[in-house]
Amino acid sequence: MTTSAPRVLVLTQEFDPTVDPVVTTLAERGAEVVRADLSYFPRRMTVTTSDFGTTRRTLRLRDRDGDGVREIDLDRLSSVWYRRPTGFDFGPDMAEPEKQFARREAMQGVGGVLRATNCLWVNRPDVDAVGELKPYQLELAKRLGLRVPRTLLTNDPAELAALLADADRPIAYKAFTGGVIHYPGAFPAGLLTTVVGEEIHEHLDRVGHTMCMFQEYVDKAYEVRLTVMGNTYFPVTIESQERDTTRVDWRGESAEMPYGPYRPLPEEVVKKTQALLTELGAVYAALDFIVTPAGEYVFLEVNPMGQFMWMQHDMDLPLGDHLADLLMKGGPFARGEVTQVGY
Known part of the structure; x- marks a missing residue:
């Protein structure tokens, strides 16, 4: 320094x-x-x-x-x-x-x-590498008291067949890494989170090709994209249930995002999120939550290198300024009292 x-x-x-x-x-x-x-x-x-x-x-x-x-x-x-x-x-x-x-x-x-x-790192690459491990995130979140969707992680087709036979909820497939596939000579294509249909039974063998993640589909009132810069929280509401293109995965909207009104996170969710980021050692992170019709927050994932500039442009949020403040201040960094920024 x-x-x-x-x-x-x-x-x-x-x-x-x-x-x-x-x-x-x-x-x-x-x-x-x-x-x-x-x-x-x-x-x-x-x-x-x-x-x-x-x-x-x-x-x-x-x-x-x-x-x-x-x-x-x-x-x-x-x-x-x-x-x-x-x-x-x-x-x-x-x-x-x-x-x-x-x-x-x-x-x-x-x-x-x-x-x-x-010095201060936002974030160290080893922190990002560990923080991107979705199974580890889910286990940490559960241990810290956050609700997470019931999840099956497997490359065994028989395990998925057994789940589908007994499931009491729709089941969604979700890629671990964002689902981007880049074929030569073409634009990168993304695999969005998808609720599996009856056709999955014809293709169960494909589960055997790599690790796959299947989760119970959780009913949503709306969703929250939370950007954390140090101890500053920027929760942005996404009214994903208003459109068919965003109902299962809001990344399916390529035009105007269906933002909702500012809703600060409940103190208990803030406390548990702080504990999660402390465990991960992350100074910066973008997190995704579902909020159920009953008002319960359900943790989906942490993105240690998640994008944020699109929200600055759309919502006029001072995200870049706050990140600049954090970088100029330097270290050491410690998690402490949280400030939530609205819009």
């Missing part, structure tokens, strides 16, 4: 419209911002840590034309925003066996040096 201007390292891919407004805000507020992608390593990025002579940890970035070099003292960072960087790029001349070795070495070396940086 510096006593002068905060220094923020943003690790993300070159095209990331979520990052651009936040970087602009940081610069306007006097922060020194360094934006880089891990694909710059090793050809445009060098990482060095040394105990010989003066102890130092540095990251150097070369301009595309190779003329300019920028050096970052990793010990002077206030914070790191780990958004969505792409992987290391070893160039076309290295053979694949050597690339595999170099990639493993880079994961250990670069990952280890960055992990040792003593």
Whole structure:
């Protein structure tokens, strides 16, 4: 942490419209911002840590034309925003066996040096990796007292057949990873959460191809997309039951989202959410809840790197400003009293 201007390292891919407004805000507020992608390593990025002579940890970035070099003292960072960087790029001349070795070495070396940086991370990549494990999220949420849908996780077709035979509720299939499939030469296609029909019995064998998640379908009054930045909560109501396209999965709406009025989270839900994020070690997260007709909150999932800029545009919420505040303040971070922001 510096006593002068905060220094923020943003690790993300070159095209990331979520990052651009936040970087602009940081610069306007006097922060020194360094934006880089891990694909710059090793050809445009060098990482060095040394105990010989003066102890130092540095990251150097070369301009595309190779003329300019920028050096970052990793010990002077206030914070790191780990958004969505792409992987290391070893160039076309290295053979694949050597690339595999170099990639493993880079994961250990670069990952280890960055992990040792003593500053605020939003979020550390190891935190994101654990936080994205949906079965782990569900078990944590249950242990902390949140209601979650009854869930079957399996790659055994017989297990699903037995569930369908005895189910007292409709059953929905949900992908663990957001369901994006990218076929060559086509736009990425997403698998939305789907209530399974009778046709599932003809395709039970497909369950055997990989791990699958099936959940009881929970009746909804509306849904809540909660964005958490530090101890600031932005709960946004989605009236998903107003349209057929959003009734099962609100991501099915590609036009105007059916937002509802601001409804702050009940204190008990806030308390349990804080406990969940403490367990996960997440500073930033986007969470999804169902609210039943009886008013009960049902936890669906945590997205440690969930998008938020679409809500800033749609709802005029100051999400980018609050994230900039968090990054400029730096660490250490501790969960504490929550402020809920309405609209």
